[in-house]
Amino acid sequence: MKPLIAFVSFSLLSLAIQAQAATPANVDEARLRDADQQPQNWMAHGRTYDEQRFSPLTAISDKNVAGLGLAWTQKLDVDRGTEATPLVVDGVMYTTGAFSIVYAYDAATGKPLWKYDPKVAIQKLSQGCCDVVNRGVAVWKGKVYLGAFDGRLIALDAATGKEVWSVDTVLDPNKSYTITGAPRIVKGKVLIGNGGAEFGVRGYVTAYDADTGKQAWRFFTVPGDPALPPENEAMAKALKTWKGNGWVKWGGGGTVWDSMSYDPELDLLYVGTGNGSPWNYQFRSQGEGDNLYLSSIVALRPETGEYVWHFQVTPKDRWDFTATQQIILADIKIDGKPRKVLMQAPKNGFFYVIDRTNGAFISGNNFVQVNWASGLDPKTGRPLYTEQSDYSKAPKVIQPSFLGAHSWHPMSFNPQTGYVYIPAQDTLAELKAAKEPLFLPSKSVVNFGLDVPDLPEDPKVLGQIRSLWRGKLIAWDPVKQQAAWTHEYVESGNGGTLSTAGNLVFQGTSDGRVVAYAADSGKQLWEHRANSGVLGGPITYEVKGEQYVAFMAGWGGIMPLIAGPLTDKGKVQPESRVLVFKLGAKEQLPPPRQAPVLPPSTPPLTASADEIAQGRTLFNGMCGSCHGLNAISGGVIPDLRYLSEEKHKAFVGIVSGAFMNKGMPSFAGVLDMPQMTQIQQYIIKRNQDLRAANAAQ
CATH class of the missing domain: 2.140.10.10 (Quinoprotein alcohol dehydrogenase-like superfamily)
Known part of the structure; x- marks a missing residue:
């Protein structure tokens, strides 16, 4: 009787697993x-x-x-x-x-099944x-x-x-x-x-x-x-x-x-x-x-x-x-x-x-x-x-x-x-x-209570x-x-x-x-x-x-x-x-994406040293949390030192909300025109700094 009981038990287990697999993502507390x-x-x-993020699997090991x-x-x-x-x-x-x-x-194959x-x-x-x-x-x-x-x-x-x-x-729609x-x-x-x-x-x-x-x-x-x-x-x-x-x-x-x-x-x-x-x-x-x-x-x-x-x-x-x-x-x-x-x-x-x-x-x-x-x-x-x-x-x-x-x-x-x-x-x-x-x-401005x-x-x-x-x-x-x-x-x-x-x-x-x-x-x-x-x-x-x-x-x-x-x-x-x-797999990744290239020219730097210093303070306080402190981006959000001359011409409009449909928040009412100009001048200064550093290498 023991072999028969073992066979029946195995068959029931197989049927249970098949039933689970028949319904996608059929996970419950017992399975977890x-x-x-x-x-x-x-x-x-x-x-x-x-x-624990520990797997009992051993087919891939330190040996292979x-x-x-x-x-x-x-x-x-x-x-x-x-x-x-x-x-x-x-x-x-x-x-x-x-x-x-x-x-x-x-x-097993990577074939897309659906996307939401x-x-x-x-x-x-x-x-x-x-x-x-x-x-x-x-x-x-x-x-x-x-x-x-x-x-x-x-x-x-x-x-x-x-x-x-x-x-x-969300508890309060007025909060972020x-x-x-x-x-x-x-x-x-x-x-x-x-x-x-x-x-x-x-x-x-x-x-x-x-x-x-x-x-x-x-x-x-x-x-x-x-x-x-x-x-x-x-x-x-x-x-x-x-x-x-x-x-x-x-x-x-x-x-x-x-x-x-x-x-x-x-x-x-x-x-x-x-x-x-x-x-x-x-x-x-x-x-x-x-x-x-x-x-x-x-x-x-x-x-x-x-x-x-x-x-x-x-x-x-x-x-x-x-x-x-x-x-x-x-x-x-x-x-x-x-x-x-x-x-x-x-x-x-x-x-x-x-x-x-x-x-x-x-x-x-x-x-x-x-x-x-x-x-x-x-x-x-x-x-x-x-x-x-x-x-x-x-x-x-x-x-x-x-x-x-x-x-x-x-x-x-x-x-x-x-x-x-x-x-x-x-x-x-x-x-x-x-x-x-x-x-x-x-709602787009953080408040640390710090400078x-x-x-x-x-x-x-x-x-x-x-x-x-x-x-x-x-x-x-x-x-x-x-x-x-x-x-x-x-x-x-x-x-x-x-x-x-x-x-x-x-x-x-x-x-x-x-x-x-x-x-x-x-x-x-x-x-x-x-x-x-x-x-x-x-x-x-x-x-x-x-x-x-x-x-x-x-x-x-x-x-x-x-x-x-x-x-x-x-x-x-x-x-x-x-x-x-x-x-044993041998698929190949395509080449990685290339780094951005500096534009051939930018608008002239016209601000005084004091105005550039004020622009830096404004940039780090308002822009640095996305575009990187000191206008040095980590590569995800655009590095503004690489802004084209065309974008510079539209700078005030972009900061005022023209690119909200692209994820750039509006700072209209937060920054006035002179402050926006100071920030832009600081960005131009940082572009020049980068060019000088590249030339020195």
Whole structure:
């Protein structure tokens, strides 16, 4: 009877798998709980509920990874920041590009199956801090779920890409809310947060019914107007940690714009919250209080949104030290005893190990150089602030910078090596408090409560600063709280990581490569050209017994916008593609895009030195967040030093709104004619500087 029983069991399992595959994206909680039994799929953002980004697949290993070749590639519609983690379910890949466009491909061949464009208005481009990026979709019972940049949550039919339902997640249409993160789905509820803290919004995470789109609950991350009753006990508790009511004008911040994870056994949803709005603690909260729940990990009940516990990573945040980075769940031995932990490497530069049952601090240590804190209190995990942290009375150089020691780029955990693979970076920046709050009529202007710091224009001095901004891939031992190995990069802003049971770590780089390392030793084993910077987290999957590794290539995000002078993208231009590799494949990438060429001439420079200095201040304050400080673009938004004479003739009209249909915001009413002329003259001066530098080489 035993062979017969085994045959019947196998047959029933085969029928169940066939039934799942017959309905595209037929993913439910049972499949996600048992994701390790289906390693051929990548069914959720971090592959599993615990967001470890570890694959049990071994067909590609440290022994043969050198034989990886390009299996297929598909060009995306928009060459801007590409940050998605693709999903693969039963042989179909679902992924996204800039402007929240969704793509479905045959995962083995790259054949396009369908495309959905949510038609995000081009004017929305300037109403988000970090480009029109999207980090991917979620799938559930035959539907694909997208968080669009303009704040819509959209359900699509997984078979056709047709819209099933759409809801507006925006609390206040007069505020600049966005969505860049990937939704998560737990217990039939779609979970999504929003971005916009730099533009003055109040943070929250919302749950919607996956079938209908009806709102189930909403958890605010910071209190509302203190003149009104708090929404719940959690908000009443938070209100005690804020002073005055200044934050109400700017929303307070605390946006849940990226990370979430879920523990089915504890039935706890963990969300990471963002920075304060504005950054300047004096304006926001009169320089007092911890300001809950900014820069925190918050545990909630996924069915009701009920608050359970929190751990605040950076109390009194005034540096844009978000805690929206990946929250990885794992069971590891600490002091010889198994512990249920969550791990995070947030922007502030410290690696945290927290008891995920109750939020108790277990251990923490800095994984890069920091100067704003001397360490963490061993009992509470609170940072021990240094004098360098306070820029309220005098400018201070803060390390790491507001771009963080680790930004959104996903890290991964390999339970075989015990290491967490962090796409880290060394950065620093000067912060200087503004004398008074900034109020402007445009939703497209950020408000930090700071004076924008200047970077030197001298190429040699700038090169010295750039040399201090370096990327790292760190294999971090969370038990010993120290690096096991480190790989250095010339540039910061490198992509997310994937670890596998084949003793491999995969990562894309900002200088246009995809690379594989030995997970245990860090030895580089493979490299391939990507044509563009690679930011998102790679995945691996299997179709008909053959293993593939996929990357989303496409330079963009915050680094090439505001930090253009600190990136060197003259040779690596934005080019957004899906890149999929397998052993023995021999497809070829086309040549990369060419860098821009200086126009033959520009209008004459007529401004005085003082007027040029004023133009620089205006440019860095109004234009630098997109076109790069000091008019040096990182390659995504046009570098204005390369403006043609024709565009210069139309300059005032463009700045006044003539190019709004191309994404250029209108500054009419914000800048007057003399100020626009000063900015234009500064751009002409920077063109001349570039010509002189090229001639000297």
